[in-house]
Amino acid sequence: IAVTVVTQQPSVVTLTRGETASMDCNLGFINAARWYKQIPGGVPQYVLQFFHSWADVKYGSGFSAPRFTSTSQSISDYRLIINNVEEGDSAVYYCQEWDNTAKEEVSQ
16 A cells, blocks of 8 residues: 655745745645645635646635646645735645546535
């Protein structure tokens, strides 16, 4: 069984309203990464999925460009970018590797 070690940096980002937040995630050799936002005490919200091969973004409900975007520096290094940050953006953000070997996808 292969185990993927996920690392995220930085652990804390402190900004003022209107600035740009940037956070990095290192996954295994995977073609896509998903980002989630979780406010303490709440459930994780799907922010976006970034596909490395096509440099394409798929957004979750309530999230869209240009405020939220993503890039990848390599097949294992992904970045979430939040432009023009607001107080409501304060949360814990998680990245997740996306396994495209699944045979079907269940809608939210």
